[in-house]
Amino acid sequence: xxxxxxxxxxxxxxxxxxxxxxxxxxxxxxxPTLQKLYPDLALPGQGFLxxxxxxxxxxxxxxxxxxATAGQKLHLRKRxxxxxxxxxVLVPMPMTGGAMVNLGFGISILDAVSDYDLNAADFAATxxxxxxxxxxxxxxxxxxxxxxxxxxxQGAMIAAEEQAFTDTLxxxxxxxALEHILPRLVKDCTPFGLMQVDLDFFKQVNDALGxxxxxxxxxxxxxxxxxxxxxxxxxxxxxxxxxxxxxxGATDLEIMGRIADRIISEVENPVPFRDTICKVSASVxxxxxxxxxxxxxxxxxxxxxxxxxxxxxAGRSTYRVFxxxxxxxxxxxx
Amino acid sequence: MHGLINRxxxxxxxxxxxxxxxxxxxxxAGLEIIDFEAMLQYEDSTTKxxxxxIAKTLRVPEETVLEDLGTYLVSHPNVEALRRLLRFGGVNxxxxxxxxxxxxxxxxxxxxxxxxxxxxxxxxSPDRFSLRCSYDYVGFGHVIIGVLRTMADDYGxxxxxxxxxxxxGVEVIDITLIETAFASGREFDLGARAE
Numbered sequence: 001x002x003x004x005x006x007x008x009x010x011x012x013x014x015x016x017x018x019x020x021x022x023x024x025x026x027x028x029x030x031x032p033t034l035q036k037l038y039p040d041l042a043l044p045g046q047g048f049l050x051x052x053x054x055x056x057x058x059x060x061x062x063x064x065x066x067x068a069t070a071g072q073k074l075h076l077r078k079r080x081x082x083x084x085x086x087x088x089v090l091v092p093m094p095m096t097g098g099a100m101v102n103l104g105f106g107i108s109i110l111d112a113v114s115d116y117d118l119n120a121a122d123f124a125a126t127x128x129x130x131x132x133x134x135x136x137x138x139x140x141x142x143x144x145x146x147x148x149x150x151x152x153x154q155g156a157m158i159a160a161e162e163q164a165f166t167d168t169l170x171x172x173x174x175x176x177a178l179e180h181i182l183p184r185l186v187k188d189c190t191p192f193g194l195m196q197v198d199l200d201f202f203k204q205v206n207d208a209l210g211x212x213x214x215x216x217x218x219x220x221x222x223x224x225x226x227x228x229x230x231x232x233x234x235x236x237x238x239x240x241x242x243x244x245x246x247x248x249g250a251t252d253l254e255i256m257g258r259i260a261d262r263i264i265s266e267v268e269n270p271v272p273f274r275d276t277i278c279k280v281s282a283s284v285x286x287x288x289x290x291x292x293x294x295x296x297x298x299x300x301x302x303x304x305x306x307x308x309x310x311x312x313x314a315g316r317s318t319y320r321v322f323x324x325x326x327x328x329x330x331x332x333x334x
Numbered sequence: 335m336h337g338l339i340n341r342x343x344x345x346x347x348x349x350x351x352x353x354x355x356x357x358x359x360x361x362x363a364g365l366e367i368i369d370f371e372a373m374l375q376y377e378d379s380t381t382k383x384x385x386x387x388i389a390k391t392l393r394v395p396e397e398t399v400l401e402d403l404g405t406y407l408v409s410h411p412n413v414e415a416l417r418r419l420l421r422f423g424g425v426n427x428x429x430x431x432x433x434x435x436x437x438x439x440x441x442x443x444x445x446x447x448x449x450x451x452x453x454x455x456x457x458x459s460p461d462r463f464s465l466r467c468s469y470d471y472v473g474f475g476h477v478i479i480g481v482l483r484t485m486a487d488d489y490g491x492x493x494x495x496x497x498x499x500x501x502x503g504v505e506v507i508d509i510t511l512i513e514t515a516f517a518s519g520r521e522f523d524l525g526a527r528a529e
Contacts, residue, residue, distance in 0.1 A: 114525025120425045133524060134422040138444030141415040145338075145372040152371075 014124055015102045021048050023097035025063035033122040034103060037078060037112075048101070052076045052086070067092050067099060076103070082115050084108050105129070110136065169215060170222035173236040178244055181234050182297040185248070191291035193250035196304040197225065197263060199241035200281045200316045213273045217280055224266040228259055244301070251290065253321060260284040260319035268317070283311045284319035335381040335471075336448045340370040343384050345413065346406040355391065363387035375447070378470065385473075397476045397497070404480020408488065419444070420485060421522045427491035427514060431455055431463055451478065461511040468504045475505030482509065490519025 008029050011018055016033035030043035043051065054060050056075040060068075067090070074088040087106040092099045105112045109129060112118065123129045165177035173181075185192050199221065206214040218241070225235045225243055234246040250256060263282060270277040285308025287300050307322040314320065347356045360368050363383040370376065389396045408417040419440075423433030434453040441450045451469035458464055465482075467475040479495050486493040492513040498506040 110525075114523070117523070117525070119522075119524055130422060130524075134419060134440065135443055137415070137422075138419055138440070141419070142373075142445045149371050149373045 011100075016122060016124060017104060018100055018102045019043065019048065020093075021063070021066075021099045021101065023063065025049060025066060027051075028098070033118070036116050036118065036122065037084065038080065039116075041080070051079055053079050063099075066090060070099075074101070082111070084112055084115065109133070167237040170218055170237050172222050172225070172243070173234055175236065175238040178234065178236040178238060178246070179297070181246060182300070185246070186289065186296060186300075189291045191249060191251050192289050193247040193256045194287045194289065194300050194304045195245040195247070195256065195260060195263075196285045196287075196301070196308045197221075197243040197245065197267075198283050198285075198308055198312070199267070200283055200312075202241040202280050205278045205280060209273060209276065209278060213278050216273045217271050217278050220269075220271045221267055221280075221282070224263060228263050228266070244304070251288070253286075253288065256286050256288070257319065257321070260286060264317055264319065281317040283308055283316050285309070285311055285322065286319060287322040335376055335378050336445075337370050337374040337376055338372045338445065338448055340376050340381055340384065341372040342407060342413070343381070343388070343403060344370050345410075346403050347388060349410055349412055350402070350406060351392070359384065359387045359391055362391060373445075381471065396473060400473055400476035401480040401483075404477040404482075405484050406480075407477075408481050408484045417485075417488065418522070420481075421488070427486055427489040427493070428511070430485060430489060431465075431509065434465065451475070453478070463509040463511070464498075465507040465509060466504050467507060472500055472503065472505065475500075475507055478505075479507055482507070487517075488520045488522075490515055490517040492517075 008020070012031050016031040018031045019027050019034060020029040022028045025048050027043045027046050027048055035043055038051065041051070048066070049061065054066075054074060054076055057069060057072065060066055070090055070092050072089070074090065076086045076088055078084045078086070085106065085108045086103045088101050088103040090099050090101045109132070113133065120130050165173055165180065167174040199217070202214065202217065205217055218237070221243065222235070222237070225245060229235055229245055229247065232248050234244075234248075236244045236246075238244050247256065247259070264284060267280060267282040270279050272278075285304045285306065287303035287307060289295065289300055303322040306326050307320045310320040310326050311318045320326075344356060347359055357368060363380070363386070365380065365383070385396050385399055388399045392399065407413055408420060420430070423437075423440075424430040432455060434455055437453055438450050441448050451467045451474050454466040454468075456464045456466070465478070467478050469475075475497055479497060482493070483495055486495075491511065494510040494512060496508045498508050500506075
């Protein structure tokens with residue numbers, strides 16, 4: 001009897017989560033850590049399968065079935081909440097007809113340490129659980145630091161991209177942004193209206209009143225263009241006094257014409273500069289993309305440009321919509 | 335030097351003396367950046383310049399700055415994760431001391447390019463120890479003293495610590511254990527997670 005007691009004391013140190021079963025499958029002894037899983041129930045005297053549900057192998061209901069699993073990996077679950085999952089292995093004790101089952105937490109360890117308030121002394125000295133918990137915590141902390149760095153880098157990247165796509169004088173998009181947006185719309189078969197706006201007499205303002213006056217005019221025009229478009233449209237300054245507007249989803253020529261008229265009349269409003277005023281006007285060329293057909297960004301921009309020349313030809317301060325015959329009667333043909 | 339160390343210095347100054355003081359320190363150290371990234375590497379000289387600038391700004395010796403940094407690292411709520419990781423080393427202060435030998439390995443498990451001081455504990459008698467600390471940055475032993483002093487409080491142990499100078503580039507710290515269970519110490523709950 002004392003031999004058995006000594007043996008159990010040794011096992012409690014080596015395997016603090018083991019149980020001893022008698023020939024009827026009743027628990028005769030439970031290791032100290034395993035007992036912590038049932039703070040309100042003394043395990044000795046309980047039927048092993050009454051407190052632990054065997055989820056794999058399945059359909060084992062008695063001691064005979066349990067003994068047949070000897071040496072196999074067992075998947076178990078506590079029958080009382082919290083329903084902690086456990087792993088185990090059974091070894092028969094031929095002398096008594098009973099068995100010993102050693103249990104462990106497996107991956108449920110993270111929840112188990114807080115559910116049962118476990119500490120280092122609850123694990124065998126050779127058990128790697130504490131090292132694993134350390135590693136989980138250290139890696140989470142390192143991962144969190146990396147995640148924050150990634151967020152900051154992403155923020156910096158977005159800011160840099162935005163800067164790269166922005167015309168700094170007017171705050172409008174630039175040519176690079178346009179070259180990013182247009183091919184996507186063509187590829188997605190999204191219809192849009194393309195408007196090329198060119199200022200008339202801008203060079204005269206620049207020459208007569210200086211670049212600061214020219215800048216004031218450009219900022220005035222930028223304001224007009226932004227106010228004439230919606231948030232989802234794109235307004236870009238693509239050259240000194242050249243602008244391109246992309247009206248996403250626009251298919252109605254009449255509406256495009258009204259917008260062009262409004263832009264032309266607003267651009268003509270005099271711009272005060274120091275003690276004088278600047279006056280420019282605008283010519284507009286329009287090309288439409290219906291959402292289908294063989295074309296590309298360069299072709300569409302060239303069409304809008306052709307229409308723009310047609311309106312310059314027609315005496316400026318007006319707009320023209322691209323038509324294929326314009327190519328033959330354009331300035332180059334003229 | 336690993337960004338984690340510079341970042342720790344930044345958090346120490348910011349949390350103890352305010353952001354304004356930190357900005358002054360970076361200027362005095364001749365740095366062009368204000369924020370260190372924990373997961374990037376920086377020049378070794380940057381760390382030395384930082385510590386010198388802090389000492390000058392606070393008008394204290396560099397040793398004091400380094401020891402205060404060590405104290406901060408394991409006591410301030412903003413860096414609770416580090417204290418928790420150290421507490422995994424053992425269930426009492428003596429076990430913790432013995433776990434220091436593994437500390438560089440443990441640090442590398444967490445962040446594989448992080449190099450921290452090599453630590454070697456020698457047990458002279460059950461209550462007297464000598465800790466040899468080898469690192470590129472001589473003087474870092476003072477950080478270790480700050481850490482040890484605070485961890486002793488954490489475990490509720492009463493210890494006497496003394497920096498015993500540098501021998502062949504290795505700093506030696508004398509540790510005398512006066513009482514292992516002097517006070518109740520701070521709770522350490524395995525299952526709790528640092529924020």
